Amino acid sequence: MTTAAPTPLTLAWLNDAPAEAALAALDGLYEHSPWIAEAALRQRPFTSLAQLKHAMVRVVREAGREAQLALVRAHPELAGKAAVAGTLTAESTGEQARAGLNHCSPEEFALVQRLNAEYGARFGWPFVLAVRGPRGEGLHRREILATLQRRLQGHPEIELVECLRNIDRIAEIRLNDKFGAAPILGNPVWDWAEQLAVHTDPGYGERGELTVTYLTDAHRACAAQLQAWMRDCGFDEVRLDAVGNVVGLYLGSDPSARRLLTGSHYDTVRNGGKYDGRLGILVPMACVRELHRAGRRLPFGLEVVGFAEEEGQRYKATFLGSGALTGHFEPAWLDQQDADGVTMRTAMLAAGLPATLEAIAAEARDAARYLGFVEVHIEQGPVLAELDLPLGVVSSINGSVRYLGEVVGVASHAGTTPMDRRRDAATAVAELALYVEQRAAAAPHLVGTVGMLEVPNGSINVVPGRCRFSIDIRSTTNEVRDAMAADVRERLAAICERRGLAYRLEETVRAAAAPSDAAWQRRWEAAVAATGLPVHRLPSGAGHDAMKLHEVMPQAMLFVRGENAGISHNPLESTTADDMQLAVEAFLHLLGTLSQDTP
Numbered sequence: 001m002t003t004a005a006p007t008p009l010t011l012a013w014l015n016d017a018p019a020e021a022a023l024a025a026l027d028g029l030y031e032h033s034p035w036i037a038e039a040a041l042r043q044r045p046f047t048s049l050a051q052l053k054h055a056m057v058r059v060v061r062e063a064g065r066e067a068q069l070a071l072v073r074a075h076p077e078l079a080g081k082a083a084v085a086g087t088l089t090a091e092s093t094g095e096q097a098r099a100g101l102n103h104c105s106p107e108e109f110a111l112v113q114r115l116n117a118e119y120g121a122r123f124g125w126p127f128v129l130a131v132r133g134p135r136g137e138g139l140h141r142r143e144i145l146a147t148l149q150r151r152l153q154g155h156p157e158i159e160l161v162e163c164l165r166n167i168d169r170i171a172e173i174r175l176n177d178k179f180g181a182a183p184i185l186g187n188p189v190w191d192w193a194e195q196l197a198v199h200t201d202p203g204y205g206e207r208g209e210l211t212v213t214y215l216t217d218a219h220r221a222c223a224a225q226l227q228a229w230m231r232d233c234g235f236d237e238v239r240l241d242a243v244g245n246v247v248g249l250y251l252g253s254d255p256s257a258r259r260l261l262t263g264s265h266y267d268t269v270r271n272g273g274k275y276d277g278r279l280g281i282l283v284p285m286a287c288v289r290e291l292h293r294a295g296r297r298l299p300f301g302l303e304v305v306g307f308a309e310e311e312g313q314r315y316k317a318t319f320l321g322s323g324a325l326t327g328h329f330e331p332a333w334l335d336q337q338d339a340d341g342v343t344m345r346t347a348m349l350a351a352g353l354p355a356t357l358e359a360i361a362a363e364a365r366d367a368a369r370y371l372g373f374v375e376v377h378i379e380q381g382p383v384l385a386e387l388d389l390p391l392g393v394v395s396s397i398n399g400s401v402r403y404l405g406e407v408v409g410v411a412s413h414a415g416t417t418p419m420d421r422r423r424d425a426a427t428a429v430a431e432l433a434l435y436v437e438q439r440a441a442a443a444p445h446l447v448g449t450v451g452m453l454e455v456p457n458g459s460i461n462v463v464p465g466r467c468r469f470s471i472d473i474r475s476t477t478n479e480v481r482d483a484m485a486a487d488v489r490e491r492l493a494a495i496c497e498r499r500g501l502a503y504r505l506e507e508t509v510r511a512a513a514a515p516s517d518a519a520w521q522r523r524w525e526a527a528v529a530a531t532g533l534p535v536h537r538l539p540s541g542a543g544h545d546a547m548k549l550h551e552v553m554p555q556a557m558l559f560v561r562g563e564n565a566g567i568s569h570n571p572l573e574s575t576t577a578d579d580m581q582l583a584v585e586a587f588l589h590l591l592g593t594l595s596q597d598t599p
């Protein structure tokens with residue numbers, strides 16, 4: 001065989017090439033650090049680019065701190081002296097120029113120099129950022145400066161990991177370039193998410209924040225946009241349902257065949273992210289677009305729902321959208337008022353919805369006509385990012401129980417009340433909070449949080465007489481959750497007994513765990529494995545629409561890694577077009593296996 005690398009590179013060539021030729025072909029992926037590609041190439045053959053990328057990332061993770069620091073230090077400063085002197089590598093020059101860093105104004109240039117110097121002094125290595133960004137087309141100078149300013153505040157250990165992740169992302173983009181492999185299925189998903197995010201509620205857009213709550217103008221604009229895109233994608237039927245859900249149907253080869261239900265929500269929390277919920281609508285849309293382009297019909301129908309309401313922001317009606325499909329719409333919700341005194345009924349009528357219980361009840365789905373429900377969602381947590389995995393399979397959506405409580409002691413003089421005569425309500429709750437932490441940490445897949453802790457009218461010189469608190473307990477199974485809840489209640493009673501205090505505790509929320517259906521979870525696992533990536537199962541700590549559909553049909557979810565340590569319900573929530581590409585590929589794979597399973 002020939003040792004000359006083809007342009008663009010191919011995996012087939014790389015898998016068979018002599019070691020030196022293969023290494024030469026991967027030159028420049030990691031700045032001045034050929035040892036990474038060299039170690040990864042020992043794991044040949046690769047079945048996918050995603051697998052090769054993951055192999056290189058693992059080499060970096062397992063390299064040890066000294067090698068990692070050397071790798072970070074091999075990177076040039078952004079718009080730094082090397083850029084001015086023209087001594088950057090060819091790859092870095094192109095990337096920095098694309099981000100417009102060679103066109104800084106004198107003020108911007110001075111600011112970058114100052115921040116670079118501060119950063120170097122604080123961490124001892126240069127600021128590393130994948131300036132081509134999550135879409136690969138380049139971040140704006142403004143975003144780069146904001147990121148530098150934000151990360152300057154970070155903890156050194158977390159910042160080192162952040163630099164390594166950015167180095168992996170730089171290598172990913174460079175590798176794509178070598179292979180001529182653009183994420184052509186992920187890019188439209190990324191672009192859709194961006195375009196959908198231009199619609200935001202009044203007062204938020206001015207601050208650059210994304211807030212889309214139930215049936216506002218921005219919310220209705222999103223619904224209209226989703227419907228238009230669904231039509232463009234080739235859905236056969238697109239409609240707005242009685243509660244404002246956007247419903248798109250791609251008929252099966254037999255139009256009366258059972259359907260696969262999928263989707264997620266398009267409303268957001270206040271100042272939320274662009275991907276929470278929306279990814280689960282846009283990924284299946286991209287799949288339908290591919291099927292339609294190929295003129296392909298599945299042996300089952302595919303129904304994609306953009307749920308109108310999941311976050312419970314404008315009205316206390318969480319899961320209203322998916323609840324309508326399961327027949328769980330609370331009649332009292334129609335009379336509920338928002339902060340401005342607008343009832344849900346009025347809001348619905350203004351949005352052109354019928355606002356009658358009959359019309360809403362008619363949206364309830366007959367589960368017998370569906371194969372099941374699947375949902376793609378951004379992880380909203382740090383697990384996949386820490387494992388360097390773009391995708392993860394959800395094993396269960398955690399069940400939760402929440403309490404609001406108050407301990408009552410005696411408010412007394414901080415100077416005159418001896419330590420053995422006190423009835424301090426706050427230290428009692430402090431004891432309880434430590435117990436919650438310790439009890440939850442002692443079992444896997446169990447979390448407990450005391451999120452509110454308040455001494456009403458407390459004073460610096462008064463022993464706290466009252467303390468209000470909250471408890472939130474979640475686990476993959478109801479049994480594990482309930483066992484901890486029982487222990488916590490028992491401990492609270494014991495603490496108050498010992499300290500001579502009174503208390504009350506009120507259960508405010510109880511949601512059952514929703515374990516993934518075994519067969520559907522296996523389909524997601526097969527889909528992830530088909531991308532060449534390791535399969536990782538994880539529970540979902542947050543609630544999702546799938547939790548609601550779980551009440552009537554089998555369900556399973558796929559998680560997509562979040563950037564910035566998986567932060568969510570925050571404008572920093574992000575994923576890359578490459579991760580979205582893998583999500584679309586996994587979804588198409590699931591549709592493919594289901595086509596074979598379905599008679």
Ligand SMILES: [Zn+2]
Nearest residue numbers: 265276277310
């Ligand atoms: Zn969500």
